[in-house]
Amino acid sequence: MSRAATATSSSEEVCHLIDGLIEAAAKFVARERGDGIVRKWLPQRERDVQDMSEERMLAMMADAVLLSSDLLLSQPSASGATAFDRLARSWGNAPVAEREAVAALCRARFRLLRLEQGADGAGIRVRDVVTGEVLRLADAELLPLLDGTTLFGRVVTLPGGVGCLAGAATPLDVAALAVAAGHPAAGASAASANVRWAEAVYAHVVRHGTLDVPGLNRPMGEAGGVGLFEEEQSELEDLAMAWLALDARAPDANLLQRTRQTASLANILDTLAAAVLSRDGGRDDVAAAIERLLLVQLEVAQHRERHGVGGLTLALIASGLADVVAKQGWPQRVRTLFETLRAKLTGGRVAEDPELERLVQRIQALRAKTVAQGCTEHEALAAAEKVAELLDRYGLSLGELEFRAQSCEGIGIQTNRRRIAPIDECIPAIANFFDCRVWAERAEAAPLRYIFFGLRGDVTAARYLYEMVERAFETETNAFRASDIYFEMAGERRAATNSFQTGLARGISGKLHAIRATREATMRGGSGRDLVPAKAAMVEQEMDKLGLSLSSRALGRGKLVLSDAFAAGEAAGQRFEYAPGIAATA
Incomplete structure (x- = not known):
């Protein structure tokens, strides 16, 4: 076994150990402190609550509970000690490996990371957006995420330029990324400033939402209910599940026609995103079904373009996709999926008589x-x-x-x-x-x-x-x-x-x-x-x-x-x- 592979294997073992230590550290956080943060983040006016959908309110509550708990692990008490500091003192007689893991956890800091490369033998390559530093994350749980995704979370740095996420890993949309990158304490090394930074990012995520990634910051859901489309896009959700139910069978004329009638720029972009999110969440079966649906939608666009009907063209889709990647922070792998499917389409007109x-x-x-x-x-x-x-x-x-x-x-x-x-x-x-x-x-x-x-x-x-x-x-x-x-x-x-x-x-x-x-x-x-x-x-x-x-x-x-x-x-x-x-x- 190579030295790099050995180091990675050891790092993964430390990451698993740290996961257990975080659970132990949570016992040193007073519950009323978490309740106070949750109340501060959630909307105070009754009108704001009434205007919110039930689904959004539930997501907000879930984010508030999870992120407040994660924040309090690093937030110092009146005495200046964090939950990790108290854990370290209580584990003074633990084995050397565990004491070293606790010490590393005490040094952990919140960081803003962009995924640059999928997993290889040395982990997942990420770049610190604030400092430009390149790290390798040993966290196997991040394997489904797209290159270009931006994450916010607490990072434990291990020897050899390897690290692992210790606590919540929060994917950021464009607005949340702007808050994180533009905060005065962004990337601060001082513990108190670093926590203030995290509190500002978490408060924004709770109040305004962020990217929903099943398996990371959202539940995986059932086979037919992964929540890949907005509520008003129930037709796309139903179609995706209909294609999933086909397995390897061919669609009938009714399903084909229903799918063709959803071909529009907005629907195709949303369906591309849903396919990638499914793959990210480990639902390859759902992703494969949505990709079959997408091929039909793209064939419609190609057909309309070839026959000079309507304004939907493959070039228009490519342009719209480039726009959302640039302006809304969509990952490049959405564009890669589009180009892959586009290449599968048969092109060209039959030679005329x-x-x-x-x-x-x-x-x-x-x-x-x-x-x-x-x-x-x-x-x-x-x-x-x-x-x-x-x-x-x-x-x-x-x-x-x-x-x-x-x-x-x-x-x-x-x-x-x-x-x-x-x-x-x-x-x-x-x-x-x-x-x-x-x-x-x-x-x-x-x-x-x-x-x-x-x-x-x-x-x-x-x-x-x-x-x-x-x-x-x-x-x-x-x-x-x-x-x-x-x-x-x-x-x-x-x-x-x-x-x-x-x-x-x-x-x-x-x-x-x-x-x-x-x-x-x-x-x-x-x-x-x-x-x-x-x-x-x-x-x-x-x-x-x-x-x-x-x-x-x-x-x-x-x-x-x-x-x-x-x-x-x-x-x-x-x-x-x-x-x-x-x-x-x-």
Whole structure:
């Protein structure tokens, strides 16, 4: 056995001996002194107690009792003697090893330590935050803690630069660390000043709380109740336990979907922390279950990023994690866990079919040529039908496996409006025309944004058709404002314009539905193959992976319109003729 290993083994034996000595020293502390400190630390006003949750009050009481007892072991009495001094005098005839351990305990001082390295053959490497001194702790109980965690506690220094924690080991959050590091007596060697420092840190921890580490300053709890999430995050707690109950089995569709719907920046950060805390507390089974949950959440983020849906991305999560590590003192191992899980995700889009690439380029070229020029509703509908014909032809040319290998994506349509307008009634019809799903996204005080989601060619076509319809609204509205109907509606022209556009939207939507019905009948009759349900199943499967919770709402129902203007708009929307120039362009 090496000399370092022998020294460590001996140090561990001394640490175990000191644990027993602390229990013996506690007999020399008067109980009423502890009661006085507890009363001083706990809130005095009844209102403060009433505003506190039962869980927080219980944690505060537990901290107050534990930390006051620990503080009193080093706090001198009126005669200047500490409980450790009295213990030393009573053990004058003890064996040499025990007397030396008691003497070392009398010299112990409170220190602020940051864990820098996990256990190895020489103990756990820590750095004194105040002095910069590096120590090795022999305490096996600290093995689960994360590198970077800051602890406050009484340290017994042993020969060879080895030490052990003698009493409570309190993990500090950012606020508690600031109190500890900024106290005037921080790191003081004088016994009385050192105790004043500890009293200030302990008082802050009792009153304001600190990091909760199961197995260190909090109970380990039951298998299903480790208290890893806040009270308002019961859904995450339930999900973690559901994944734990699976053991090695695969999750069902319901559990997968529930997990996907929790994918948000705040939830993912909290779940990362819960996984690390579980590992720290020795609950590897819980940690493994939470990590499986996390992989699903991160897959959702990757999926949304790949398809251009929503704002959640892996880069955003990495940035948020870096922020809490820097500002809130989260340990680096939380970031390490994220990077480990991130590396497990499969990335990259399946290579596209060259024919699809050419089709997308043709649609984009058509879009660039016609949208910029302006168009009537006739031209918009003619272009839509031509593009749909190209897409149908492409889909029917693929084999079954090739067809199902296509990827989905999302395309965002940013409007400059914060309110629903008549043109928005065309959105569902456009999405349905090209076999897409569509939904609205709107952040607070931000313009309305639509997301078309489906096969790549379909969403490209949907964006093109939306822009064509948008220009058609502009063209047809300008023509209406130059009409006799508009001229005769002096005093009601704003309502007339709105009524015309409502009718125009109704007419265009109706025409799109009619053209689609004709397309479906033609495809089924000519090929015997129905693309519509196959596309719907593919898109729905990809939608599930996005973990979105969408709700439907009717647009434009119950509007009051001017009948003549509405009829003019509806008639404009229902007229349809091919525009050879646009058809030829495609």
